[in-house]
Amino acid sequence: MAKVCIICSQEVESGHAVADDAVIRSIRWAKQSLGIAKNNTLVVCGKDLEVHKKKRQGYERNLAVYMAIAGIVLVILVFLPIFTTGFSVSATLVGLLFAALLVFMPVLTSHTPALAAASAPQPKPAEAKKAAAKKQKKR
DSSP: OOEEETTTOOBOSOOEEBOOOHHHHHHHHHHHHHTOOOOOEEEEOGGGHHHHHHHHHHHHHHHHHHHHHHHHHHIIIIIHHHHHTOOOHHHHHHHHHHHHHHHHHHHHHHOOOOBOGGGSOOOOHHHHHHHHHHHHHHO
16 A cells, blocks of 8 residues: 555655544545545655644634534524523424534535554653553552
8 A cells, every 4th residue: 555645645655644533434435335445545744744733723723613603503593492482393403403514514624634643752761651650659
């Protein structure tokens, strides 16, 4: 399998591995079902690492904003009718559907997967020993 950078779409020799999250797994499943999967290993090359970090931060910010808006919509469409006219099944269903759509929007428009934990900086051996010693003391 070739390693392909998700930012520049070029084959690279090495790079930081991308986490295989639910969005990537579902895209792979759909491509395999259609028989068009290339089964490349997704990475971020060294020159595009800063671009990836900026895109990831933007995605996380968008996700937080859309979740806040979805919460407001949920309160307006579900809880407000309860206090004014009584429980409404249709308002609850519409509110839940609209809130789910709002949360799903950043995934559809700007999903940028995180880097895999294996490529994250590892703690220094001395720090790892201290953390292990703390765990032993807690037990």
